[in-house]
Amino acid sequence: MATRLGRSRTLHKKLTRQLRVKTVQLKRQNEEVVKLRETLRDLDFKKGAKRRYFSTKGGLTLAARRCLSNVGSIGVGMMLGCDIHGKSVRSWEVTRCIFMI
Secondary structure (H helix, E strand, C coil): CHHHHHHHHHHHHHHHHHHHHHHHHHHHHHHHHHHHHHHHHHHCCEECCCCCEECHHHHHHHHHHHHHHCCCHHHHHHHHCCCCCHHHHHHHHHHCCCCCC
16 A cells, blocks of 8 residues: 555655646747747738738838849739738839839
8 A cells, every 4th residue: 555655655746746847838838929029920911801911011121122133013922921912012112212213
């Protein structure tokens, strides 16, 4: 009986330590996830409920990349790896009078 009680205490200590270690690991991973989400939020170019429209930062970046890379309007979408119509690229350039010489 005493050995069985000793084994269960040892097992309890071992499991408690493992739980503590896993909890610390999860806290660290959650902190990393929060940092990555903040970074992605800063890099986010779209706005709206369905992330359908370009934010000001996104539109300006889009127009600048189009101007600097000397690529067609549709090519900018391929370059960024997202679904962009050529007209939206041109509208950001023309309506905002960006990079016009």
